[in-house]
Amino acid sequence: MDTAAPHALVSVAELERSLRGDRPPRLLDVRWRLDRPDGRPAHREGHLPGAVYVDLGAELAGHGLAATEGRHPLPAPDDLQRSARSWGLREGEPVVVYDDLGGQSAARAWWLLRASGLADVRLLDGGLGAWTAAGLPLEAGDVRPEPGDVVLDSAQLPTIDADEAAAFPSQGVLVDSRAGARYRGEVEPVDPRAGHVPGAVSVPTSGNLGAAGLFLGPEALRARYEEAGVRPGEPVAVYCGSGVTAAHAAVALTVAGYAPVLFPGSWSAWSSDPDRPVATGAEPG
Template sequence: MNAIISAADLASESAGPRPPVLLDVRWQLGGPNLRPEYEAGHLPGAVFVDLDAELAGPPGTGGRHPLPDPEAFGAVMRRAGVSAGTPVVVYDGGLGWAAARAWWLLRWTGHQDVRVLDGGLAAWTGGLSTEVPAPAEGDFRPKPGGIGLLDADAAAALAREGLLLDARAAERYRGDVEPIDRIGGHIPGAVSAPTSENAAADGRFRPAAELAERFAGLGATEAPAVGVYCGSGVSGAHQVLALELAGVEASLYAGSWSEWSSDASRPVATGPDPQ
């Protein structure tokens, strides 16, 4: 099944006999909660999910956006009407990072039918609703392990033995700037692959053939295994999704640079060279 869906196809499915559960995960990095924007207008039937509070655990040793407790995540999904056999479509304001985080979490916890609205809310041409729905409780029970997850040690090993992609902006990878975390640079051996290059200016993913060419050029098709990290495990999920569109299976280091850099004992590389 394709991991993304167009606005036209979503409109058609929503009007059909088996409409998907819709999750609105609009989010602003470092900004306020976007529930007010959701309440001002959202896709009809969509339930708001807060990335910081519901798609992540409390910041700490696991990074700025550690994975949520699976049972707590499952309760959030059930309240949103998610069941094991129900299709789910997630969307955000258009960048795709937050939607990809929700997509990744659902896939990691075992849901088999979840897609991201390509281009997010900006791509939607239908009407919006201000009605906050109260869906019937779903039956989704998380079973972690549906797709690959790395911890810090596994990410370090993959950087040596396979391909570890750094999804942050190139200047953060090089260590030229570091606006958020303790120190700049990258995991030794990781290859720079900014998430911004996965999508066009309108937020839609580049065609699968273009993504496949991009990741092949980075060594993904030859590597025995592929992993991704970013700043805190959000934009990295977008990269995992882009790799799936390109036909490449990849694992996510969810703690990412925010976890790695918080431990002064871990090595840091700087500059354009992976090592």
């Protein structure tokens, strides 16, 4: 367990103070969900002051074969850097990402930017809801920043592919972060087959948040993942349906002091390959 891991979250109070400081962060609005993938209309209606809209489907995902890369492949490094510069990101500038979905979409931006070498990237704990609940203002319309000069390095992303995911339970813990019913194979609303990767354990991302929509504290998160078998000093990998909400689990594990790796293709890639075995039920299999 890496107890010196950089902070992953920022509170509304901390963000509000930093926006009034000498080194305000760049804000990225990453509103997206399966039933409403285009968050731009909501962004135009109201967003944190100065926040730039980020299109998850177009800018935080690439296009590949479902059987190998899943529904939301990682973007090509050059494409991600081009997008990041269009958001106005500059070298050495802190970044805060947020959404209105408990962090489940903004975490994708957090993970990609962190994994590409940006040290100071944080997720707004509680997102848009926490900001407005604190009585803080929103602004309307589009935000078009001056192009940035940030340089991203995606040469060593902490990821695994399907073959490595298959072998992972023999060396560490492979965490399935989808809802329990999907893990057990009782329902599958999106992907070709129902169930989970054999050997994976179920830790749904929804349980990483408390009643107020904020992340649990480090000790509570550590206890939650330890109950599933995650241990200090041992490898841990995460996946979900298509690699988006797995990043939310990566945030939680980072807060808890671990250094997770991501299976980007996730269940969408695994279930699209007929040669991959599928486990069902409540046990890892």
